[in-house]
Amino acid sequence: MGTLCRPRNVLYLIYRRRCHQGRFVQEKGGGAGVLNRCISERSYRTTILPETRTYPKSGLLRNKPQAWRTPVSAAVRLMHAVRQGETVMNVFDRKTKRKQKNWASSRPDHADFDYLRDEVAFRLADRVCDVSRKFPVALDLGCGKGYISKYLNQDIVETLYQCDTAEKMLEHATNRPTEVPTLTFQADEEFIPFKDSSLDLVMSCLSLHWVNDLPGCLRQVWSALKPDGCFIGVMFGGDTLFELRCSLQLAETEREGGFAPHVSPFTDVRDLGNLLTRAGYTMLTMDTDELTVNFPSMYELMADLQGMGESNASWARKSILHRDTMMAAAAVYKDMYGNEDGTIPATFQLLYMIGWKPHKSQPKPAKRGSATASFGDLSSTSSGQNKPT
Numbered sequence: 001m002g003t004l005c006r007p008r009n010v011l012y013l014i015y016r017r018r019c020h021q022g023r024f025v026q027e028k029g030g031g032a033g034v035l036n037r038c039i040s041e042r043s044y045r046t047t048i049l050p051e052t053r054t055y056p057k058s059g060l061l062r063n064k065p066q067a068w069r070t071p072v073s074a075a076v077r078l079m080h081a082v083r084q085g086e087t088v089m090n091v092f093d094r095k096t097k098r099k100q101k102n103w104a105s106s107r108p109d110h111a112d113f114d115y116l117r118d119e120v121a122f123r124l125a126d127r128v129c130d131v132s133r134k135f136p137v138a139l140d141l142g143c144g145k146g147y148i149s150k151y152l153n154q155d156i157v158e159t160l161y162q163c164d165t166a167e168k169m170l171e172h173a174t175n176r177p178t179e180v181p182t183l184t185f186q187a188d189e190e191f192i193p194f195k196d197s198s199l200d201l202v203m204s205c206l207s208l209h210w211v212n213d214l215p216g217c218l219r220q221v222w223s224a225l226k227p228d229g230c231f232i233g234v235m236f237g238g239d240t241l242f243e244l245r246c247s248l249q250l251a252e253t254e255r256e257g258g259f260a261p262h263v264s265p266f267t268d269v270r271d272l273g274n275l276l277t278r279a280g281y282t283m284l285t286m287d288t289d290e291l292t293v294n295f296p297s298m299y300e301l302m303a304d305l306q307g308m309g310e311s312n313a314s315w316a317r318k319s320i321l322h323r324d325t326m327m328a329a330a331a332v333y334k335d336m337y338g339n340e341d342g343t344i345p346a347t348f349q350l351l352y353m354i355g356w357k358p359h360k361s362q363p364k365p366a367k368r369g370s371a372t373a374s375f376g377d378l379s380s381t382s383s384g385q386n387k388p389t
Contacts, residue, residue: 090212090315091265094165094188097210097313101166104309105145110172113307117147119291120350121205124234125151127352128203131230134158135201141221141233142189142207146173146182153179157201163187164207166309190217194224204233209266210313218279228359231281237288237349238268243337244301244346248321251329260318269351281355282362289350294343298330301346 104110125148136158140148143162152160162173162184174184187193189204189211202221211217221231245263252259273286295301305311338344356362 089214092210092212093313093315094190094210094212097309098165100306100311100313101144101164101309102168104307105166105168105172107307110307113304114145114147116291116293116308116348117144117206120234121147122151123289123350124148124203124205124232124352127354128152128201128232129156131232133230135230137161137199138201138203139163139194139199139224141192141202141204143173143184144169144205144207146176146178146184148203148205149173149178149180149182150176156180159183161185161199163189165189169309192217192220192224196223197226197229199224200226200229202229202231202233204231204235206235208233208235209264214267215275215279218275218281222279222281222355222357225357227357228361229357231355231357232353234350234352235272236266237351238266239290239347239349240266241346241348243333243344244298247298247329247333247336248325250332252325255322255325255328261314261316262312262318262321264312264314266349267351272351272353276353276355279355280358282358283354283356285352285354287352289352291348291350292345293348294339294345296343298326298333298344301344 104113128148134156138157138159139161140146141163143149143164144166146162149160149162157180160178160180160182162170162182163186164170164173165186165188167186170184170186173182189207190213202225208214208217218231225231241263248262249259252262269286269288273284276284276286295304333344334342
């Protein structure tokens with residue numbers, strides 16, 4: 001019994017069971033109508049399931065929830081991670097997050113909640129424009145409604161691929177007018193269906209904070225990039241919504257004698273830099289920024305988060321938040337963090353990252369011991385220049 005409970009054996013049993021169910025069948029093809037030269041033939045299933053329609057122009061695959069397709073090598077990659085001694089975190093319920101995003105994008109007033117992502121996408125596109133290079137093939141990983149595409153032109157990107165887990169989001173991305181030719185398809189950020197060394201640029205705007213295996217996702221992006229390819233992304237940092245988190249914790253502790261995590265955990269900037277280095281990126285650039293949005297009360301903030309599709313999707317979330325706890329949290333929020341005009345601030349910390357795949361043309365540090373001058377000589381030279389004559 002002890003042998004059966006080992007992680008490797010459990011994963012092997014899961015893998016065999018899913019193979020028996022037909023969920024991991026290796027098939028050839030491009031994957032959701034995307035070009036075969038960029039899509040891996042082994043990492044994405046391309047069978048057209050019942051009641052599923054494919055749109056060749058955009059590459060968008062629209063299907064029912066029961067027709068959700070699973071990447072072929074999901075269990076294999078998970079088993080490989082366990083063999084390498086890594087811990088694959090399973091913090092977020094990806095299926096619930098997909099439902100939340102589909103529900104938010106299906107609302108008639110869905111455009112009213114795009115203000116935050118539009119602003120962050122503009123800032124990310126501005127960083128892409130700062131790179132003095134033209135990228136033939138680019139990928140927008142977790143594109144949502146195609147927020148970045150409207151800020152790009154053909155002088156920067158020739159062809160843009162857009163992928164997301166939520167098919168309703170992709171419908172808005174497909175219908176968005178852009179200057180850059182785009183191909184849209186459905187894929188999971190944790191299993192990127194691109195061949196190795198096939199992309200010149202990968203962008204990600206506020207989608208990686210819902211990924212369970214962030215180190216594995218960064219490694220897959222690194223593998224899909226061509227040598228000297230660039231990865232530019234932004235995600236929420238650890239100080240995001242700290243006001244809401246503290247208010248809910250204090251109110252729930254006082255009313256119910258304990259608290260549950262109502263705000264999802266976020267990554268710290270130091271940990272993110274270590275993950276990029278560990279994944280193999282070079283010439284890293286990390287910077288942080290903060291956006292503060294004022295709301296009339298805590299209830300409007302929570303309604304906007306729900307409209308953005310950013311509701312809590314962690315496995316440890318609490319299904320019910322009592323009314324008196326919410327009223328106490330709103331009072332604590334306004335008392336501790338409220339503005340003078342009666343509004344409350346909501347802080348969004350943004351972590352921007354830029355990394356490059358190694359190439360021989362990139363500048364490299366000099367070898368140890370190759371210096372021709374010491375700091376002592378420099379100090380003596382500068383002190384000699386300051387002497388009075």
